[in-house]
Amino acid sequence: MNRRNFFSGAATAVAAASVSRVALAALPEPAMQTSADTAPPLHPPTGRPYHPVVTLNGWTAPWRMNAGVKEFHLVAEPVVREVAPGFMVNMWGYNGQSPGPTIEVVEGDRVRIFVTNRLPEHTTIHWHGQRLPNGMDGVGGLTQPAIQPGKTFVYEFVARRPGTFMYHPHADEMVQMAMGMMGLWITHPKGSHPHIAKVQRDYAFLLNAFDVEPGSMTPQVNTMLEHNIWCWNSRVFPAISPLVARQGERVRIRVGNLTMTNHPIHLHGHEFEVTGTDGGPVPPSARWPEVTTDVAVGQMRQVDFIADEPGDWALHCHKSHHTMGAMGHSVPTMVGVGQADLVSKIQKIVPDYMAMGEHGMAEMGAMEMPLPDNTHPMMTGTGPFGPLEMGGMFTTLKVRANQPAGDYSDPGHFNQPPGTRAYEWQGAPANTPRPARADAPGTAPGAAHARKPSAGAHPH
Ligand SMILES: [Cu+2]
Numbered sequence: 001m002n003r004r005n006f007f008s009g010a011a012t013a014v015a016a017a018s019v020s021r022v023a024l025a026a027l028p029e030p031a032m033q034t035s036a037d038t039a040p041p042l043h044p045p046t047g048r049p050y051h052p053v054v055t056l057n058g059w060t061a062p063w064r065m066n067a068g069v070k071e072f073h074l075v076a077e078p079v080v081r082e083v084a085p086g087f088m089v090n091m092w093g094y095n096g097q098s099p100g101p102t103i104e105v106v107e108g109d110r111v112r113i114f115v116t117n118r119l120p121e122h123t124t125i126h127w128h129g130q131r132l133p134n135g136m137d138g139v140g141g142l143t144q145p146a147i148q149p150g151k152t153f154v155y156e157f158v159a160r161r162p163g164t165f166m167y168h169p170h171a172d173e174m175v176q177m178a179m180g181m182m183g184l185w186i187t188h189p190k191g192s193h194p195h196i197a198k199v200q201r202d203y204a205f206l207l208n209a210f211d212v213e214p215g216s217m218t219p220q221v222n223t224m225l226e227h228n229i230w231c232w233n234s235r236v237f238p239a240i241s242p243l244v245a246r247q248g249e250r251v252r253i254r255v256g257n258l259t260m261t262n263h264p265i266h267l268h269g270h271e272f273e274v275t276g277t278d279g280g281p282v283p284p285s286a287r288w289p290e291v292t293t294d295v296a297v298g299q300m301r302q303v304d305f306i307a308d309e310p311g312d313w314a315l316h317c318h319k320s321h322h323t324m325g326a327m328g329h330s331v332p333t334m335v336g337v338g339q340a341d342l343v344s345k346i347q348k349i350v351p352d353y354m355a356m357g358e359h360g361m362a363e364m365g366a367m368e369m370p371l372p373d374n375t376h377p378m379m380t381g382t383g384p385f386g387p388l389e390m391g392g393m394f395t396t397l398k399v400r401a402n403q404p405a406g407d408y409s410d411p412g413h414f415n416q417p418p419g420t421r422a423y424e425w426q427g428a429p430a431n432t433p434r435p436a437r438a439d440a441p442g443t444a445p446g447a448a449h450a451r452k453p454s455a456g457a458h459p460h
Helices: 003-016 021-025 173-178 340-349
Strands: 064-066 069-084 087-094 103-106 110-117 126-128 152-158 163-168 183-188 201-210 229-232 243-246 249-257 263-267 272-277 292-295 300-307 311-317 380-383 386-390 394-400
Touching: 103 110, 163 173, 163 249, 163 272, 163 300, 183 201, 183 249, 201 243, 243 249, 249 263, 249 272, 249 292, 263 300, 292 300
Parallel strands: 069 110, 103 183, 201 249, 243 394
Antiparallel strands: 064 069, 069 087, 110 152, 126 163, 163 183, 201 229, 249 300, 263 292, 263 311, 272 300, 311 394, 380 386
């Protein structure tokens, strides 16, 4: 089902509210999604009104109302996720994609979720952060028997607390989360809330990571830390949608972390406040300004800010290894190591060999390297001034004075006003003494470089 069909599917779900009792006694038709594009916000066709979120490279699950209960149908199943154009990964997910669809409800809603298991092994769903009856918490073996392949279970509870939550399996967790099984859950406040501001843009995404060998298509599931694909919603830069705002709008970004390490999420050009966590809204008296917020494993962070600076502003994980693509871990540091002599020797054995990183790694951003099929390159993405040299947890916040309200389309590159861009100095060159090159013939590498004083040595 493409996006157009998805919305007609939502319309069908609405119509279903007026069809026969027989139809309502059947399972709701599960909505499926084949696109990895960012779906437009799903304005609630039934139930209490709210301002919907936009899930980056994701979508919101449609529901049907059944005697006042919001009914959703999640299907746990193998999917093929387009992590970047031309880079497909075999994952496990829900309703055609990884992550699964975002579930949006309103504080006080009674929610019934049908979960059908089409995986080759059992599963459950845990509703991270929710107040609910113990038997609905989804911990296989502890609060319920696991959902066997081919079976459907029903979860039902009242969404008691407004906030940003997640869902994921609590059964063979290491494998199932390493394969991409997760989704977002947003509970909007009922009416106005003293600690939840009204926003004009509300974005949400999950941090997730995979270990996919270059040239292969299926994640290694035993990897704990050495992942090589660092994603937002199972997408990597430059394939992550930009966040768009009209200048002056209040913007909210909700970030959940289901990787195995923390991610300091950093926004350029603006300061924000953490206005909520998966524990609920943060009272204004407990907030402080930040430009980076660390999102630890199993946490949600909700940040609010006024998008008042026009431009294309980077939004990224501040761990530099996490803004790189597939080759990031196994490449040796070659900065300052002269390779010219070495290359000709190696090329006698390996004709395609090329030296990398002699003057830093930036050259790789511009290089067209031959890669195995189905491999995401290490550093990619091009801006108006050249390659960005990024490849993972990175996208842009695009603030424009003339972006129409409610328009989420990409406005393209920012047109910087004349005289506001860093420029090359055209006067006399800087007169700074340079150390002798360390790679001169007969010189030991590093010999000419400044050294840290050793213990007890006082250079002054
Ligand atoms: Cu990170």
